[in-house]
Amino acid sequence: MIKRCVLAVGLAASTLAQAGNPIVKDIFTADPAALVDNGRVYLYVGKDDAPAGGKDYVMNEWRVYSSCDMQKWTDHGSPLGYGAFKWAKGSAWASDIVKRGGKYYFYATVSHASIPGKAIGVAVSSSPTGPFVDARGSALITNDMTRETEIGWDDIDPAVFVDDDGQAYLYWGNTVLKYAKLKPNMTELDGPIHTVGLEAFTEAAYLHKHKGSYYLSYSRKFPEETVVMRGPTATGPWSFGGVIMEKNSKVNTIHQAIVDFNGKSYIFYHNAKLPGGGEYRRSVAVEELRYGPDGKILPVAQTAEGPAANPSPGCT
Template identity: 75%
Template structure:
């Protein structure tokens, strides 16, 4: 629980983008015991750089969606000794199971050409996270549907009500596989799903019995989604829920319910000096339509109103 002294350390920033002191991207959110834990990549490129420079992931926490505490860096790419591990802290996702926290991350493999997905584990949401396998969970040679080296990126992890866990990922082709209860091995084959103009960032969440599979569509990207009756479909396309950004081609969403309200995290490039490789994470509140669909969500400067949970007391 947060004490008043802890709140004084918060980056009490009441508007979007959330974190004005750093360029951040690719938000992954975990709600645990009345607290939102937000994991982001740290964009460290200079204005002159022509590619991503991301040497670490950062983590922030909030008990009210308004005041955020900087928890530092819970993990760096160098935690995966089998990876190149220097400047490739690409999109990740996190979940909790049996008292442990599992962090699925995109890194560049040192021996198998292409992007790979690793999994790290910690006893605390703020880390430190350590490599849970000593090897990659997914490598580029395991998926041959796309002739590119970056088609195994953007992991999104989901645990269903029956305890079955799934990992979703991909670029140009969406893939998923069941996870064993240990969360570090696949339980069965890798499947592919045909999706409308799929680019990347598959993310599954569940609301009132319906499964929502959101993703980045086209390039520059907009956020679109499908719904289905199970974690594996069949899927029905529902439309676009967030427009393309003006100064950056990516957008990358995470959707959570917190303290009775619903939120979508994403990134844009609206900090001063922002751009393609200098992005900024933001968040909006939304309400489902009466038929369960997600409305179109506008990006705002104000962000959501405060929503303090019992953890703030």
């Protein structure tokens, strides 16, 4: 997979004591994004701060963790909060990240301060652990740019993919999936916004490539299950590849990210398995992802153990 692949350790980093799922056990986390580079996998999550019994998402910052073996994780703190975007007023929702030209571009969902609804911003850093700063000084996507629905949260969950020819794509949306090409600077759209008709699409679109095929996974229905489409290009045409993860029992969302690391594939997701967890107090976990002989992604069960150790040579 070409998309997600820097060995850097942030200041005041600390190693989490326990392996297994959930990955982070001292705070509630959600909406995983992942980046792999130079023998280390970096995990980016939103921090759920809702109180027990809370009735809404309370999310003010993102956190980043890294691992050399998919079991021991290092806490690098917060690389940014929604306040990195001066035009935003809150909601550190789902994100994605990509490396290009020696820089790291972080695409984030926030609430816009002056344009009603959710928006997508782009932050940039010279390190995968931040700090990240606003790359534009304005939103890349705002709610008034798309008119397919009347809801204020249909421009969320950015996912960025760079194809073999160097063309970058941004996918996003709730209820309706949208995508657009990105310019090489990674901070501007390069052409019109397209919509994709997918059966019962809810949110959390994610594109990756494996052995010549493109896989578009997303959250379907509500409560959500993770399904996948398969196609010959980054824009389809798509054929249904099945359910790859069943819905959660205590939380309606699930939100996946998929990476290759040390010869194996992995899927990150969230559930509510920490004590006190629930709809607004989620927990990110990870499992190994496997393909059948025909390239079909096999169903993935959620486990407490998580994947086996897969150490990266020379990574500490």
